[in-house]
Amino acid sequence: MESVQPSNVQQKPSPGTWRRFWAEPWFAILTIILALAILLFIVAPVFAVLLKSFGLGTGSFTFEYYTKFFQESYYLNALYNSVMSSLITTFVVVMLSVAVSLYVTRSNNFLAKSYKGIALLPLVAPPFIFSLALIILFGRSGVVTNFFGDLFGPEFSIYGFWGVVLAQIIGYFPIGYMLIESTFRNMNANLEYAAQDLGANQWKTLGGITLPLAKSGIIKGALLVFVMALADFSNPLIIGGGESFLASEAYLLVVGQQNLEQAAVLGVFLILPSLIIFIFQTYILKDSDIATISGDSGIANVPLSKPVKALVGTISTIFSAFVLLMFVMVVLGAFVKIIGINNTFTLDHFNNQTGWGSLYNSLLVSLISALLAAGLGILQGFLFARKVIPGKKMLEFLTLFGLAVPGTVMGIGYVLIFNGPPFFLTGTVLLLVLNMTFRKIGVGLEAAISKMHQIDMSMEEASNDLGAGPYKTFFKVIVPLLTPAFVAGFVYAFMTAMVSISSVVFLISPGTNLVAVYILNLAEQGKVGLASAMSFIMIVIVLMCLALLKFIERRTGVRI
Template sequence: MRFKSTWRRFWSEPGFAVAAIIVAALLIFFILLPLSAVLLRSFGVGGDGFTLEYYEQFFQHSSYFQALLNSVGVGVVTTTIVIFISVPFALYVTRTTNTLSKVYRGLSLLPLVAPPFIFSLSLIILFGRRGLVTNYLNDMLGVEFSIYGFWGVVVAQVLGFFPVAYMMIESTLRSMNPSLENASRDLGASQTRTLFKVSLPLASTSILKASLIVFVMALADFSNPLIIGGETSFLASDAYLLVTGQQNMEMAAVLGVFLIVPSLIVFLFQTYFIKDTDTTSISGSAGTQNATLNKGLQGITFGISTLMTFFIVVMFIMVVLGAFVQIIGVDNTFTLDHFSDQSGWSFIYTSVIVSFFAALLAAGLGLLQGYLTVRKNIPAKKFLEFVALFGLAVPGTVMGIGYVLIFNGPPFFLTGTVLLLVLNMAFRKIGVGLESGISKLQQIDTSMEEASADLGAKPTRTIRKIVMPLLSPAFMSGFVYTFMTAMVSVSSVIFLISPGTNLASVYILNLANQAALGRASAMSVIMIAIVLVCMAILKWLERRSNSGI
């Protein structure tokens, strides 16, 4: 009886019911189905029939098991270093008032606008076999040095993933109620004791969330191990080589399963166990200025922040210099030849087109799902929300393998088409539009829509005239974020490209692997410029939204 009542309410508005069914079908088809295909293929389903043989091979072959250990090891080491840098960096930015802290805050976000492997590219320019620093060490000190391998991947990941942890911790420390720290100081506690007994414990949830996210990102990292990993094996890069080099989809699927299980565990833990528990530290006075650090703590945090900012800036400078000289460190003659790569410009154009339509689809469908979730009584909306958000947590390598398994044969032969690239990027980021839509709708009083209905407007007219204008900032936020991330995406789309539909990020990755550092640097500079423009647009939209315009 309850089922009939729910079903009747669901179909009381046929248009929204159909929309909900379409959204649910798309989420299942483009997120759940590829993941299910990877899991089933790891057991031989779709190939030789159900078997545990491939899991046995995984544990019997030392190279596969070593790849797992290396990936976990890199994840643990990278996460530890990132957190130990992010906490003092966030403290310096939020607990000092000088201009330098504001500059550091802006520079710390630079890695977000670059392809994920740009730091590997910079490290090779500096510390590769013919790198600037390597040549100096060899010539002057007679020391042989190589950045390739486990520690090269760690350094590249620390530089690349640092902003993710920093932003989460900085946001909590900045919004913390100053009276909590002031009360501790009034009771006689030193600032150091207040920091370790009050401030950091209150930020512990954000620190934990940041640690989990960075660990999963490091574990699933694809491009850095491929470029700078040398002969050291890692799960994500080995899975790619199994697909492209050996056509061994079963073993690639097994490696994909070992990538997705930690992601699923972290996603569930973060979503259902530690969600929003930091809000108890925030009150009406949050956002006012906290007490500045004493000289000792300011000196320590300043030193760590300066060192990190220096490395980030140097890495970007190396890429820019590499784009404008013949061979950096060997022939430093100024040139623009690296920018005359016609193939590169063609791939950048393709990337812009694919990213634009992916962003349009992700933002639009995400907002539609958000509206259905918040305003309409649809069945299984929590499950569908989970699926959309989980798409953000799935390692790109796994999603890429899943799309190959589903769309590389009849009846859906789409591999190598622009359409599949758009769909892959869109459904990996649809959760961003969903979260933006839900957040904005919760701020909009339903009385506005009810008033429109009372005046005789049809639901479609109410949405077009009332809801859509109010949701435009959320749409643009989801659009710009998806566009930015799609432009620099590598791990998923590298499985789906063809010679006619190659993308700039994949092209740069291939150039780096071929040691064509000048052309790779030039294409990276162009991509960074495009993404910086997108970030400027996003900031402008945020200011408009916050001002109520």
């Protein structure tokens, strides 16, 4: 997903703003309904977590839970582990993304095209799948551990802090890579050619021209990776080896101890960095990459010199091979009895009615959520781009903020709001749909705003002049033109909803379990074969969605 930015279309409020807002009453009513929905399903859960952290709802305002957080080394260690793992993950992901992006954008061979596809593969699986693959390889009975037992020694263990970091690096690599690769690909090559003409070698050109011009994409990628790694709760549960991390501890406090107040405190420490980074990225970095791209940015990028190509090519090859190995391990684990111990071919792992039921639930929930997220996002994008709306900028900010809120925080917030009067929705499919819809609605909004900027207003004006009116114009002119954006938003929302876990894990019940949560539970229980089988099915489904999304992008030019 590209960086989240609100549209630049913003009309200044005036004394007649409300009069113009109500000039088309049905659009005004839809805007109010959408605004109320955004407040209820995005803003309210965040505020509920914040208020709960101060004990509100239990009788009195108190700092007791914050005091406990800072007094107990266990929680401070969770904070330290989360921050340090996120920093290390971000640094390594950025370094790898720069190397792979340089090779992919400045080479025109089969390997470069292959590495570009491999770099996006982790998108088709939940991040914790790589923890499962690492356990298959390096666990106590892992393939590599058994084969090279003497090399690793009895003290070696993939479980713990560094196992979590390694899983996060692989799982969140595509987030940094997509932004950095896009920046390198659209860079003005004339500046690099000019530097070489003036006698600078490629190492100096990279350090003095290329990387400084790409700093906006690099910073945006780093910020997104940091936030996602900080909010990761599934990898610590599977491969953390008992090490405490903020998100996983918040989850355990809710499901294990029913201590919502202390879990809310941990949620506050998750959301504060997300809020700061989201504001920084939205309002400070949004125009900082203008100088990177010019009218000549279509000129072929500068080819890599042999030493540079050898370095970035080697890094790209090793990393791509390791990513492929992760997927191969999961696939093999699905089709053998016990990988590394009993490698007899079997299909028994697929004969799991509970797993198929969870997969059906995920398909149903993801389908409905994606339709709603794309549809509402498209409608909201049209309203924001064409209509006078009081408080438009704030409403747009709140909508897009739904993409930045850590799933753990959103899940706890939904439990606080929808597990009592006036709403009793916890454990229902409806709540799962609402959660996923409003977490993904920003995707449809971005796609719609991007497409609306490409639509000349003269088409709408001509329709109105011919007597169609605003509502008929919307359905006859705007909706057909926004169809590619709707389809792209739908496919992306469906794909990401299928692998979502951090928020819905708080909301499921025995009858509404989802496949990602089911796989997580299997992995925690050490049922590698069953977990691998369901992971394989999910990967195939999401991989088809990713291929469809890329096809839509090529045909329509709509990018998500």
